[in-house]
Amino acid sequence: MSLLEARRNIGDMLGAAGTGNALELRGVTRMFGALAALTDVTLSVKSGERRAVLGSNGAGKTTLFNCVTGDFLPTSGTIRLFGEDVTKFPPYERIRRGLRRTYQISLLFNGLSVLDNVYLACRGVSRGRYSLIRPRRNDALMQSAFELIEAVHLGEVAETKVAELSYGQQRQLEIALALAGAPRFILFDEPAAGLSPTERSELVQILTSLPRHIGYIIIEHDMDVALRVADSVSMMHNGRIFKEGLPSEIENDPEVQQLYLGGGHG
């Protein structure tokens, strides 16, 4: 892990110049009419860092993701990705720079097969998006699609239509789509929600075996999962980040315990 630490130190050094962070939000606010879904959120995640975001329903976690990917533009504030100001960039420009995301409610192509879904994801971050030539089975991109499908344990259903998959399989496909190409930073929006215990441990295994240079933010209600896959934790409430720290610090924080034990999340 010394290499990792070396990288982190370099990251810290470069951080001063504003280029060492994978993601950097400054004063991001997002209004929906009169409702402030995000209020003055400032957040930085270093390259390769893995962050869990916890918070009750409606805290603004998904809105945070939507602002980072460009699904919604922030009302004010700036977003830097790998040191570059992407606040006004369309989503596809951010994705092509190595950002990826999964959706809390699966957004898949239900009429297409698993293979077609993953193939589209691989094609989206490579050249030839407008190619009129049908891909062959031994195409490089087709091969990486197959590998991804194997990696998320969907090999058996590669040719099956997405609409016919089980809920757990759809969640796995959702993850496969986010791993296509060469991801550098991934946003996972409640990937474990609704999964069985077995599927959860498969998910934890997929996340922990990602190459170390890939950083991510994971939104997760399940403390067990979140604390096993994250280096650091941010707590959100009412559109604000009110606490950041190591998993152990957060776990024992009285304020957090009160929020979590006092109900208010579902």
Added chain:
Amino acid sequence: MAGKARPASDVPAWLVGMPLSYWVVGIVLLFMPVLANDFVLFQILGWSFILGMIALSLMFLGGYGGMVSLAQMSIAALAGYMVAILGTSGVQAISLHWPWWLYVPVAIIVAAIFATMIGALAVRTEGIYTIMITLAIAAAFFYFTRQNYTIFNGYSGFANVVPPELFGINWRRPIPFYYLALFCAAISYLVVVYVSRSPFGLALQGVRDNPRRMAALGFNVVMHRVVAYTFASVIAAVAGILLVWQNAQISPGTAGLPAVIDILVIAIVGGLARPIGPFIGALIYVLLRTFSPDVLLTLGLPGDRFKLMIGLGFLAVVYWSPDGVLGLWDRWRTHRRKAADPLTGQGGAP
């Protein structure tokens, strides 16, 4: 056919796997000149192929892209006008007498540029607004061609526009024209089938079903839609060139609002789900349009009411089968298959 099945290894897999119905339709179409008279070849089938191609360009946008464009007839007509203007016509003052190998590609390119501009305007709208904006463009094109005399020769348009005598063949004779139109229609059909499974085609269907996810996968959704307009316009443009050759003339009425609406009717009656739909729709339209005056007259009704027949037919199809004749066909097949074998209850078409 069945006898050809997999003897030699040099037969490509797609040829071996082709369904019997393709072989039957292909052979019937190929030998049609033996069976049918000139009128059927030129007026019924030739015209069906042309209208089918224009409707196919709409099917590509509507079926795969979820964008219903009413401007496809105008795009076809622009290509037709280009042939008259750049090539040879009865209007000596305007036509430039270019050779065919120059004016045909230029006509297609001009139509493609026009379509790309239409696409750039239309793709930011959705559903009914796409229909409205493309309808407005089609109307503007009609009035422009009618009022502009320097380029489009206004109300009278261009007459005596004939195909080149390539290989010493008069391509306006029924049999050569039938094969020319059949060739273009078959190629367009096969290209659309092929492209529907290419990265571009797959992504277009992804954009139709889930534009937000497509953007989150790295696709430029707006650009993808615009390129779809460009692609579809090539098919419409080729059809427009065939149309001006078939009629030997082109005038504003070629892309008047009735003609524009007819293309929509053809595509919907046939079905937008698969590329064969528009050709089925076109054949039905041409048959109704050709023979319903006679039928009406025998019934003692005025023959010029054929529009009413087409309208009623459209109403019936949309009422009973919103996905057109193709949808009826699919349901009938599913039904029959289920009835025949309750154990393998497979639905839908291959």
